[in-house]
Amino acid sequence: MADINCKDFPDYLEPWMEGDRHPDALAHVRDCPRCRSLAEDWKIIQDSAREWGRVESEPPAHLWNSLRVQLLQEGLIRQQTAQRGWLPTWFPAVPRPVLAGAYLAGVIAVAFGLSGPVNQHINRARWLEGTQNSATPIRAQFASAETHATLPSVPDSNPTVTASLHKNMAIVDNYIALCEKSVNEEPENELARDYLFDAYHQKAELLAQLSERGGYGR
Amino acid sequence: MSTTRFVSGNLNGKAFGLITTGLLLCGAAASAHTLEKHFKVEPRAVITIHNPNGNVTVKAWTKHEVMVVANHVSDKVEVDAEQTGNRVDLRTQQLSDSVAPDDLRADYEVSVPEDAELQIHDDSGAVSVANVLGDMNVETVAAGVALEDAAGYLTVKTVGGAFQCTRCAGRLEVSSISGSFRLLEVRSYHVRAQTSTGNILFDGEFLPNGIYQLKNYSGVIEVRFSPGDSFDLNAKSLKGTVNNEAKLTPPAHPQHLPSKFGYALGTFNAGRAKVELTSFDGTINVRKRN
Numbered sequence: 001m002a003d004i005n006c007k008d009f010p011d012y013l014e015p016w017m018e019g020d021r022h023p024d025a026l027a028h029v030r031d032c033p034r035c036r037s038l039a040e041d042w043k044i045i046q047d048s049a050r051e052w053g054r055v056e057s058e059p060p061a062h063l064w065n066s067l068r069v070q071l072l073q074e075g076l077i078r079q080q081t082a083q084r085g086w087l088p089t090w091f092p093a094v095p096r097p098v099l100a101g102a103y104l105a106g107v108i109a110v111a112f113g114l115s116g117p118v119n120q121h122i123n124r125a126r127w128l129e130g131t132q133n134s135a136t137p138i139r140a141q142f143a144s145a146e147t148h149a150t151l152p153s154v155p156d157s158n159p160t161v162t163a164s165l166h167k168n169m170a171i172v173d174n175y176i177a178l179c180e181k182s183v184n185e186e187p188e189n190e191l192a193r194d195y196l197f198d199a200y201h202q203k204a205e206l207l208a209q210l211s212e213r214g215g216y217g218r
Numbered sequence: 219m220s221t222t223r224f225v226s227g228n229l230n231g232k233a234f235g236l237i238t239t240g241l242l243l244c245g246a247a248a249s250a251h252t253l254e255k256h257f258k259v260e261p262r263a264v265i266t267i268h269n270p271n272g273n274v275t276v277k278a279w280t281k282h283e284v285m286v287v288a289n290h291v292s293d294k295v296e297v298d299a300e301q302t303g304n305r306v307d308l309r310t311q312q313l314s315d316s317v318a319p320d321d322l323r324a325d326y327e328v329s330v331p332e333d334a335e336l337q338i339h340d341d342s343g344a345v346s347v348a349n350v351l352g353d354m355n356v357e358t359v360a361a362g363v364a365l366e367d368a369a370g371y372l373t374v375k376t377v378g379g380a381f382q383c384t385r386c387a388g389r390l391e392v393s394s395i396s397g398s399f400r401l402l403e404v405r406s407y408h409v410r411a412q413t414s415t416g417n418i419l420f421d422g423e424f425l426p427n428g429i430y431q432l433k434n435y436s437g438v439i440e441v442r443f444s445p446g447d448s449f450d451l452n453a454k455s456l457k458g459t460v461n462n463e464a465k466l467t468p469p470a471h472p473q474h475l476p477s478k479f480g481y482a483l484g485t486f487n488a489g490r491a492k493v494e495l496t497s498f499d500g501t502i503n504v505r506k507r508n
Contacts, residue, residue: 006471034471157312158271158319160342164360164378168395171415175435179498182456191456195435195498202395202414206377209359 004028009035017046162213169206175199250291255299257284257306262352264305265330266337271322272310274340278332278349285329292321335370362397380416398437413437421507424449424491433496441495442507448487455480457499463506 003024004012009032012025016039029036179196186192259282267274272290279285284306288297294314300307310324323343330336336354338345345356345363353370356363362380365372369387381392382400389408392399396415404422407429411418414435421442424430430449432439436458443449443464453460459480466484482504495502 157317158322158341160271160319161359164342168377171396175414182498189456191454191496192498195456198412199414199435206395209377 006032006035009038013039013042017042157213165206165210165213169203169210172199172203172206176203250293251289251297253286253288253297253299255286257286257299257301258282259284259301259306259331259334260304261331262304262333262335263331264335264337265328266305266307266309267326267328267339268307268309269324269326269340269343270310270312271319271324271341272343273325274328274338274343274345275326276328276330276336276338276345276347276350278334278351279329280332281329282331283329284331284334287327288324290324292317292323294318294321295324297324297326423447424493426490428491429494430491431494431496433494434500435498436500437497438501438503439495439497440503440505441493442505443486444507446487448490449493450485450489450491451482451493451495451504453482453493453495453502453504455497455500455502458497458501460495460502460504462502462504464504 005028009025009028012022015022016025029039176196176199179192179199182189182192183196261282263284265276265284267276286299286306286308288299288308288310290297290310294312294317296311296313298307298309298311308326308328310322312322325343330350332349332351334350335352336347336350336356338347338354338356340356340358340361342358342360344361345358346366347354347356347364347368348366349368351369354365354368354372356365356374357376358379359377360379361376363374363376363382365374365381365383365386367385368383371388372383372386372390372392374381374390374392376394376397378396379394380397380399381394383390383392383402383404385403385405386401387405390401390404390406391408391410393411394413394416397413398416399411399413399418401409401411401418401420401422404420405425406422407425407427409420409422409429410431411420412431412433415437416434417437418432418434418439420430420432420440424443424447426448430441432441451462451464451466453462456479460482462482464482464486466482466486467489468484472483480502482502495504
């Protein structure tokens with residue numbers, strides 16, 4: 001019979017994740033499917049986090065899209081006139097450091113979303129610092145992309161749609177501000193962080209839609 | 219294999235006056251261009267519709283054929299309807315760079331076999347689908363979406379458009395930013411609905427082993443249950459309230475939620491379905507069905 005219960009088990013997790021498994025924790029995990037599942041989940045997340053440094057993955061399309069708008073504004077690439085997909089044509093023109101930066105931002109975004117529960121218990125201070133820092137480049141990128149996504153080069157062929165996109169952008173901005181406030185007030189609140197990332201995701205999609213307006217239907 | 223009837227022309231003089239008067243009296247839609255096409259298809263045909271503005275109405279029928287009737291007024295757009303293998307593509311094409319918003323409008327009425335798969339993109343207007351049992355994907359910006367007696371894997375995404383699903387089955391995933399959802403008489407084993415500021419109403423069955431995840435930021439989530447239903451409930455609102463009428467058995471391993479959370483956790487009857495309701499600062503109502 002284990003001498004610890006579910007409430008105590010998180011206190012044993014830091015050494016557990018480093019391979020130092022206290023006999024009481026081992027006994028409890030044997031008896032408790034919930035804590036066993038928790039330990040297994042953390043192991044998976046820990047393994048995944050290690051993989052991030054090794055595996056190259058393609059960042060989401062909306063991230064590239066936001067980046068494209070920024071690059072257009074900075075004159076690093078030129079607007080394509082043809083109505084085919086932009087990715088194959090402008091991708092070779094993008095300087096490597098910019099791509100790396102975008103990739104890094106994407107990875108950080110994913111890391112921010114996933115790393116909380118592990119680090120929260122393992123190293124709270126490091127987690128808080130990482131959480132706050134990792135959100136910054138995404139926020140900055142969104143701010144810049146939003147500025148440029150509404151460039152007047154896009155013809156306003158359907159004001160109903162454009163108005164809807166802008167109205168919903170305002171909703172999402174408000175939603176982000178409130179979620180950020182909640183996360184700042186309670187950095188360990190996972191639900192608030194989930195909502196914040198939902199909001200970032202929605203904003204990225206809206207920015208992508210705004211920047212793609214004008215090519216539709218032709 | 220397709221057959222086409224195409225009517226196009228400029229209306230003028232006396233004929234215009236008579237027709238206009240007639241249409242006004244009848245309340246019917248006036249269109250300078252009507253395209254009607256028929257396509258023979260095999261089972262599980264795929265139909266794609268891309269329309270920037272207008273109504274898209276799709277209904278199932280018993281024929282192995284797709285019938286398209288498209289109406290548009292402007293000469294600055296045209297409707298393309300083409301078949302490639304077992305896929306039929308319908309698209310409103312913009313023919314000029316300078317197009318007024320009303321010029322973009324085209325309305326589609328499409329009849330499809332009931333096992334057809336649909337991919338619909340309609341920015342503004344309305345989308346309505348009835349009795350189609352194949353998978354479908356609907357994306358809109360401002361257009362509302364109404365599905366009736368649909369099945370299969372249903373994915374719906376709007377920015378601001380509302381969504382209503384009546385007697386839907388299969389798997390349903392719907393997301394929006396400000397659209398509200400009404401899921402009525404639903405018999406789906408998997409429902410995932412997420413909106414930011416819209417309301418969500420679920421008035422359907424909780425099937426054994428089904429998963430029902432409803433999430434919003436603000437607004438009201440309302441779920442209705444019957445005394446014979448069986449589900450595990452996890453309802454929480456970070457800054458709002460949870461009003462629960464279900465008598466729940468508390469979970470064996472209680473979650474440690476901050477006291478300011480509004481929440482209701484536990485099992486109703488045998489807990490066969492899983493119901494997760496989450497809001498940031500909205501209200502969650504779990505109501506007994508009348």
